[in-house]
Amino acid sequence: MSVETDVVLYDAETAQTLDYAPDGILRHLRTGEYTFETGGVLPDVVLGFETWGTLNEDASNAVYIAHALTGDSHVARGLSTEPGWWDGFVGPGKTVDTDRYFVVSANMVGGCSGSTGPASLDPDGKPWGSRFPFTTIKDSVRLEARLADALGIKVWHTVLGGSMGGARVLEWAVEFPERVKNCVVVAATAESSAEQIAFAQAQSAAIRLDPDFAGGDYYANDNLPSAGLGLARRIAHITYRAEPELEVRFGRAAQEGEAPVGSANLNRGRYQVESYLDHQAGKLVGRFDANSYLVLTEALMSHDVGRGHGSVQTALARLSSVNFFVSAVDSDRLYWPEQSERLAKALPNPVEVRYITSPIGHDGFLTDIEQLGDALAEQIFS
Known part of the structure; x- marks a missing residue:
């Protein structure tokens, strides 16, 4: 599971000449040394990521999609033979239309699908294992900001995710409100609940x-x-x-x-x-x-957008310039719809919660995401 091989070095200075890989093919970014929110340090963090579509001249069509807990960056098939986890939602002519938008997804730091994690090797060639630093959602976002810099993306047209991915995109908006135009939070909350x-x-x-x-x-x-x-x-x-x-x-x-x-x-x-x-x-x-x-x-247990800002409400107050779309699954018993309602009402510009109607529960954000197509086309991807 080590990711310290087959790494391509990209940075903001070389982004203008970046040779984008085919859609849905895993690539790697070496981001350099990173100090985690709780103080741990890694000498070099690699992010595995995939892209679909083409970034336009002014980089105004970039969409970031964040995966859930055991998901990965392979959102859509593209030229890969492996199906993506949102194949019916992301692709040419679909809700997130890769003929119009440049879509990016990165494997979260600490995972095992292309980014540096506990199984990765330290400078001495040994797996980090128990020495891997405590990681937060904020750490994920701060490293993903380095990826955006390397790709030449100053402002995301949209950041979008469900479950832990929803937590990550909300954190993106709180951490970098000036870099997010639209934020789509599906089946997620501003902070993890006791349950x-x-x-x-x-x-x-x-x-x-x-x-x-x-x-x-x-x-x-x-x-x-x-x-x-x-x-x-x-x-x-x-x-x-x-x-x-x-x-x-x-x-x-x-x-x-x-x-x-x-x-x-x-x-x-x-x-x-x-x-x-x-x-x-x-x-x-x-x-x-x-x-x-x-x-x-x-990382998900520690999720709290208010950390470092005094409170959740103070953190959300930073979001007056961000256009929000909040969705819940009506049968969800992990991220209760009432929690999405509270988030939607607590935003500086409150929004209506859009519901996915599904009998299966929380996983409806994966299986029935296409239900949001019309509303997203009207409010976000018009």
């Missing part, structure tokens, strides 16, 4: 209690903390989905060929919903690093 922190703490504990976690320094070991990461994913996925959807899809039905009731030993069968959670856990374990899950989860 959201509680759910996240249980996930973090599941990883740390795995015997193979080894205090975060497991990369050279035979076994990885896969069981703990899988359990964390199970806990998280329950919060991403709504009870009615789980009931309709699975109810109390047994997994085919298995008998969850009546077994006299621990090797009983499974309910279909158990098999579903096992499947979700297995998928994540196959592609994600446990340390990165911890780093990004704790």
Whole structure:
């Protein structure tokens, strides 16, 4: 998972001659030394990023899309063979039209999908592991600002994201209001709530209690903390989905060929919903690093746009020049619609919350984002 190879050096001075890669192809920016919000230092941070479309002459058509907790920069397919997580929303002729806009997405620092994270190597060639600095959403944004500088983007036409991505774009607007024209926040809040922190703490504990976690320094070991990461994913996925959807899809039905009731030993069968959670856990374990899950989860736990500004209200008061679009999923039980309503009303220029109607819960920001197409076309991408 190390990202210190195949790095192209870009900076603001060379941005004029930047040779943009094909749409949807991962590239890297070496940003240099960085001091984290809480004081940790890395000698060189690399950001993995992807772009789609063409930046116009005055760089006024740039759109930044921020991924969620276990997402990555691959928003849309482009010329890649891999489907993107918002393929129906971003691309030629779509809501975020890459024939009109230059779209950028970066993997968050601390992750494992192209940017420097715990699995990356230090100057001595050893994984950072447990020594990786505590990372915040503000750190993510400050580093992404270096990417914008390197690409020659002084002001984003729009910053857009859902869930943790929504937290990141809101932080973008608070941290750099002069660099954001439009901000689209979907299924996210201005600060993490006690319940959201509680759910996240249980996930973090599941990883740390795995015997193979080894205090975060497991990369050279035979076994990885896969069981703990899988359990964390199970806990998280329950919060991403709504009870009615789980009931309709699975109810109390047994997994085919298995008998969850009546077994006299621990090797009983499974309910279909158990098999579903096992499947979700297995998928994540196959592609994600446990340390990165911890780093990004704790970044989201610490999310508070008011930190450094005195209060959330004072931070939001900085946003009078930013045009906002706030959306919620009506069945969300992780980021409650009422929290989006509070955010929308607390803005200097209050806005109406636009709803995604979906039975599945929080993940509706991924599966049903196209419902916002008409409203976004009218208010943001006109």
